Amino acid sequence: HQSCHSCRGPGINECLTCAVPRFLNNSTCETECPAGSYATRQEADGQQLGFCLPCDHICSSCTGPSPRDCLTCSSGFLQLFQLCVIHCPTGYYKKGSHCEKCDESCELCTGPGPESCRRCPLPLLEVDGTKLCVERCPHRFYQYNEICKQCHISCQTCTDSSPQSCETCDRGSTLKDKVCYPRCEEGRYFSEEEICESCDSSCRHCTGPRPDQCLLCHNDFALHAVENRCARCCQAAANHTNC
Structure with missing residues (x-):
């Protein structure tokens, strides 16, 4: 066929070699290589011959000259420049199907x-305030993104740092409406000596x-969510919690 440089028969799909700007793909001379392959050239007897070679399985498209010089990656892989990787390396983070570089101040991000x-x-997961890396957050910590943050001191396990987010309590406390109440009467707490x-x-x-170990406040006082102190409400009609 006229599109072939050499052939084994007269048909369009019986080419053996193709002259550039055509490239051999499954015995046919094409002007462009199909998806999943890349164009390459070889010289023979002073003639530039073109071939379509398959990309590596990690690439959905590639540029060559190596089959791993990826333009886009196959499903399950992330693109890092012209590479396709399973996980982003140190100093990079996953963004969609790509690996992006961390801020210069970060080793990991x-x-x-x-x-x-x-x-x-x-x-x-990073345990806040320590140098520990763990698979799951320990007791008295809860997961916030990729960090284990500390529960309120009244909680044994929790969903955030407030005293109203307890899931379980220490001995000497009773869980009610996500708050761990001491078993002692109002105005008293269960001490390490096991007395009120x-x-x-x-x-x-x-x-x-x-004063920074309050769980609940008296009327007209509000509990500070971070400092755990009871402060008098500014006005009777002010929008404070617990007022």
Whole structure:
């Protein structure tokens, strides 16, 4: 056939070699190589011959000269420049089907910017305030993204850091509406000596003797969500919790 440089018969699909700008693909001379293959050239007897060669299985399309010089990656792989990898390497994070470089201040990260820096490689979790990398958060910690953050002191297990997010309690406390209440009467807490001791006068319920260990406040007082202190509401009609 006229499209062939050499052939084994007269048909269009009986080519043995193709002259550039055509490329041999399944015994046919094509002007472009199909998806999943790349064009390459070889010289023979002073003639440039063209061939379509298959991409590596990790590439859905590739450029050559290596079958692993990927343009796009097969399902299950992530693109890193012209490479297709299963996991992004250290210093890169997954974004869609690509690996993007971390901020210069990060060795490991989960996204762009210095606020996404992390210390533990995925899928391990970083225990906040320690150098530990763990598969699951320990008791008294809850998972927030890829970090284990500490529960409120009153909780044994929890869903966030507030005293109203407990799932289980220590001995000496009772769980009610996601709050761990001491078994002692109002204004007292169950101490390490296993006796009921007085709370600070600002607390209605507490986990210890200090004013920053309040669980619930007296009327007209509001519990600070972070400091666990009871503060007097500014106005009777003010929009404070617990007022």
